[in-house]
Amino acid sequence: MSPITLDITIHLAKIALIFFVVLTLAAYLVFAERRLLAWIQDRKGPNRVGPFGLLQPLADLIKLLTKEDFRPPQADKWLFYLAPAMAAIPAILTFAVIPFGAPVTLFGREVPLQVADLNVGLLFFMALSSIAVYGVALGGWASNSKYALLGAIRGLAQLISYELSMGLSLVPTVMLAGSLRLSDIVAAQASVPFIVYQPLAFAIFLVSIAAECKRIPFDIPEAEGELVAGFHTEYSGMRFGLFFVGEYINIIVLGGLATTFFLGGWHGPLLPPFVWFAAKTLAFAFFFIWMRGTLPRLRYDQLMHLGWKFLTPLALLNILATGWWLMIREPH
Amino acid sequence: MPILNDLKALATGLFVTWKHIFRRPVTVEYPDVKRTPYPRYRARIVLTRDPDGGERCVACYLCSAACPVDCISMEAAEGEGGRRYARWFRINFSRCIFCGLCAEACPTLAIQMTPDYEICEREVMELVYEKEELLIDGCGKDPEYDFYRHAGIGVVNPRGGNPDEEPPVDVRGLMP
Ligand code: SF4
Ligand code: SF4
DSSP states (O other), X not given: OOHHHHHHHHHHHHHHHHHHHHXXXXXXXXXXXXXXXXXXXXXXXXXXXSGGGTTHHHXXXXXXXXXXXXXXTTSOHHHXXXXXXXXXXXXXXHGGGOOOEEEEEETTEEEEESSOOOTTHHHHHHHHHHHHHHHHHHHHHHXXXXXXXXXXXXXXXXXXXXXXXXXXXXXXXXXXXXXXXXXXXXXXXXXXXXXXXXXXXXXXXXXXXXXXXXXXTSOXXXXXXXXXXXXXXXXXXXXXXXXXXXXXXXXXXHHHHHHHHHSOTTOOSSSOHHHHHHHHHHHHHHHHHHXXXXXXXXXXXXXXXXXXXXXXXXXXXXXXXXXXXXXXXSOO | OHHHHHHHHHHHXXXXXXXXXXXOOOOOOTTTSOOOXXXXXXXXXXXXXXXXXXXXXXXXXXXXHHOTTOOEEEEEEEOGGGOEEEEEEEEETTTOOOOOHHHHHOTTSOEEEOSOOOOOOSSGGGGEEOHHHXXXXXXXXXXTOOTHHHHOSSSSSOTTOSTTOOOOOOTTSSOO
16 A cells, blocks of 8 residues: 555544544433433433443434424525534534544554644634534524524524633633644643643633533523524424534533643543543533533523623633743743 | 632532432332332222112212313113113213312212223223223222112112111101
């Protein structure tokens, strides 16, 4: 094999691996969420299909695939069909820039466990996370239903209020690492993860990503208590499934990003790097599920209040403090 | 500082749910595990008989009138010796909400609730129970009770012949 073919093969293999692992993980995250929520509520959760209910995701998939794919007659056809993909694809695309393990040596060459080591990896993530909200907005708009539209508007408003604090909370990371490249950010945390220097930025980022993946307490675009199912009220079958899976891919991806930015990525003692990365990412997933079992939904204006009047100024102050600290530590 | 209060409340809440993860679930896994309901549990309705084996129901329509969802219907008829009965008696269990008001209204204790809750059907018409399906052979919850032995209308015993009755007053006589 010529080096070029080998390169392409390795890349394709990595992409296939990511697709397989992330999609399977997303399906099992749904299952884990149902089980965990059940335990929190003193129930048992789905335990019928297969041993311990482990085949439940498969049963769900079959159900979703065989359900009728209904489109409301007044809906905007193309946007309606496009929106679920626009919600799910950016989520999984973001995974391309996440380094999920230490570089390995394959066929005598160094292979980074990362699909694309972009030098603007962080910006790439920010851009994609903004695109993902188009799925919500267009899905709600195209459905031509009041609940879906309300959900979509809420989604947009939510985007504006948390995106800012999310971006600002990542600035200190970039200042510390001196690079937007995700592998550099991980490398800069080889000895001490950034959460030690930046607990505040980590907290802000955590709140922001909870809002980003529309989890309770920030699930106001969905808000099944008020808006039926928010932006995906009119969706059924696998299109609804795509929204659903997209949400869980988002949890995994954002957990992975939080790991990369603040918890030292795949760095960790004893265990292999890949295991460290997976463990940290799943810990975030667990935390989100746990939050869902605990907290009530915020009101619409409360999220705005939190984002604009609290998190954003705090993140700005944090940036100033970081700059000040960096200057004192290494005066130029 | 309100933020500290908020964080404390958050931590308290998270701790509570954390503890519940390790509690034993209260779920009863129904088709595998069947709870035994209490004797007074209100489920499938039956029509009972009196100790002598006669139908208790006198087709008075009180249960039908008491039923909040109007799911009892019947047609009254009169048998030998003036004893009333229901020619047909029908309960639509697909509408019944198992409130038990019919059983409370019944003067003869004929209609009674039983704890048998497994009456689901795939065909909704099969939930309409006719009299043959409702009528059981026993006396149900009050084995002693016999309406006609207290009613004083002279079907089982002559008028005034029941143990807790006085003979009828002669309204045309002068004596008290
Ligand atoms: S239990 Fe209630 S709803 Fe059912 S038949 Fe009796 S009165 Fe009607
Ligand atoms: S079941 Fe009881 S209340 Fe209903 S008609 Fe018969 S005697 Fe009357």
